[in-house]
Amino acid sequence: MATKYAIIDIETTGGLAKRDRITEIAIVISDGKKIIDQYDTLIDPGISIPYNITRITGITNDMVVDAPKFYEVAKKIVEMTEDTIFVAHNVGFDYGFIQNAFASLGYSFSKRRLCTVRMSRKAFPGLKSYSLGNLIKHFDISVNDRHRALEDAVATTKIFHMILEQKPSEIKERKLISEAVALTRLPEGITMEYIKTLPTQTGVYYMSNESNEIVYIGKSVNIQKRIKQHFSKVDNKTDKMLQKVRSIHYELTGSELAALVKEAVEIKELKPEINKALRRSDYPYGVYLVEKKNDYFKFKSAKLTNAIENQFEIISRHSSARTAKSFIKRYTSAFGLCRQINEIEKDTGGACFEYAMQKCLGACIQLEDPSSYNERVLEAAEMTNVFLEPNFVIVDHGRDDTEKAVFLVEEGVFKGYGYISSEDVFLGIEEIKESIQYLKTDKQITSIVRNQLSTNTKLNIIKF
Ligand SMILES: [Zn+2]
Numbered sequence: 001m002a003t004k005y006a007i008i009d010i011e012t013t014g015g016l017a018k019r020d021r022i023t024e025i026a027i028v029i030s031d032g033k034k035i036i037d038q039y040d041t042l043i044d045p046g047i048s049i050p051y052n053i054t055r056i057t058g059i060t061n062d063m064v065v066d067a068p069k070f071y072e073v074a075k076k077i078v079e080m081t082e083d084t085i086f087v088a089h090n091v092g093f094d095y096g097f098i099q100n101a102f103a104s105l106g107y108s109f110s111k112r113r114l115c116t117v118r119m120s121r122k123a124f125p126g127l128k129s130y131s132l133g134n135l136i137k138h139f140d141i142s143v144n145d146r147h148r149a150l151e152d153a154v155a156t157t158k159i160f161h162m163i164l165e166q167k168p169s170e171i172k173e174r175k176l177i178s179e180a181v182a183l184t185r186l187p188e189g190i191t192m193e194y195i196k197t198l199p200t201q202t203g204v205y206y207m208s209n210e211s212n213e214i215v216y217i218g219k220s221v222n223i224q225k226r227i228k229q230h231f232s233k234v235d236n237k238t239d240k241m242l243q244k245v246r247s248i249h250y251e252l253t254g255s256e257l258a259a260l261v262k263e264a265v266e267i268k269e270l271k272p273e274i275n276k277a278l279r280r281s282d283y284p285y286g287v288y289l290v291e292k293k294n295d296y297f298k299f300k301s302a303k304l305t306n307a308i309e310n311q312f313e314i315i316s317r318h319s320s321a322r323t324a325k326s327f328i329k330r331y332t333s334a335f336g337l338c339r340q341i342n343e344i345e346k347d348t349g350g351a352c353f354e355y356a357m358q359k360c361l362g363a364c365i366q367l368e369d370p371s372s373y374n375e376r377v378l379e380a381a382e383m384t385n386v387f388l389e390p391n392f393v394i395v396d397h398g399r400d401d402t403e404k405a406v407f408l409v410e411e412g413v414f415k416g417y418g419y420i421s422s423e424d425v426f427l428g429i430e431e432i433k434e435s436i437q438y439l440k441t442d443k444q445i446t447s448i449v450r451n452q453l454s455t456n457t458k459l460n461i462i463k464f
Pocket of ligand 1: 364
């Protein structure tokens with residue numbers, strides 16, 4: 001489907017979107033080459049039009065007294081601009097007013113935008129002014145009624161067509177246009193209008209296929225924006241989504257940490273197929289334990305395959321072979337394990353270098369008993385699950401002002417999370433514990449919580 005543009009011009013009672021109102025709107029629909037539709041109407045602003053504005057626009061109070069109110073033409077505007085890119089001369093102005101007008105009806109109006117002021121600057125460098133009046137004069141565009149919405153919108157459209165005729169390489173906005181085009185690719189049954197009803201808050205979202213099986217789980221601090229991003233990309237993941245996804249639902253979490261934990265728990269539980277394919281592509285390397293000759297456990301890193309994941313418990317996942325190896329190095333030295341067994345050093349057949357330094361207890365030459373060595377290996381593997389501070393609660397904001405999200409770490413282990421009313425946070429640890437939904441201990445979730453603790457400064461900690 002070709003890209004459609006809605007070139008829009010409005011007249012108002014003044015310059016402030018928050019204070020002033022729209023008195024006229026004109027919409028010209030273009031395919032980039034020619035005008036295919038147009039619409040123009042006066043609008044009763046519900047407030048009086050100042051005389052100095054009337055002098056500019058020619059729109060008087062008498063003219064709008066029988067005109068429709070904005071809510072009466074809102075549906076028409078939505079229908080006309082559906083699947084279009086919003087174009088205007090100084091687009092922030094027109095877009096701002098229209099967005100405000102929709103917001104007052106409880107509707108969130110959101111479109112890709114192009115500004116013909118910015119585009120003209122790039123396309124026609126060296127002009128004294130890029131005001132609509134000056135461009136009309138410069139290009140000798142015929143206009144009957146300057147400062148009436150339809151005439152200005154048509155003039156803007158002519159300028160816009162001229163811009164698009166320029167060589168693509170000269171116009172950066174081409175990229176913006178192609179992104180906007182990509183956004184028009186949506187899965188069957190999912191419309192842009194539906195996506196716009198999704199919340200712009202923090203939570204977890206679920207994409208399901210036609211048999212209602214969840215095929216993808218994600219989290220975002222702005223669900224609507226993230227879903228739009230998903231469909232505006234051009235890659236394998238997007239193709240898969242376009243192919244499989246037929247419905248989207250969501251759950252708000254308030255707290256970002258709660259969204260991260262919920263996402264991880266549910267991906268693990270439901271194993272959505274698109275996530276599965278993705279996890280492997282984001283973190284293709286893993287560390288896991290294998291048994292070396294003579295019964296010693298060994299940390300191994302490798303590019304993960306189905307066979308490996310089915311057979312071994314993956315201790316940690318990495319984006320590169322290098323970070324997987326350095327993870328092994330860190331744990332080898334922290335727990336006095338053998339560098340030779342863990343293949344950081346080449347197996348010489350004799351003792352490792354660290355043995356001479358008395359940092360390895362000699363597992364390499366079977367001096368240390370496998371059972372005592374392996375105990376330390378398991379302890380090291382287990383450590384990826386543990387917090388240094390043994391008992392504390394993390395408090396984050398909840399799904400609204402009346403509640404908080406709480407996360408419990410007890411005896412160094414992340415236990416789970418839940419929601420509690422804001423006042424009850426101060427009643428004590430037993431009250432908090434009652435609101436916790438307990439989860440299985442999990443390395444990935446532990447590392448998510450750790451990571452948030454070190455990066456999210458808004459979290460509050462209560463020790464107990
Ligand atoms: Zn050794």
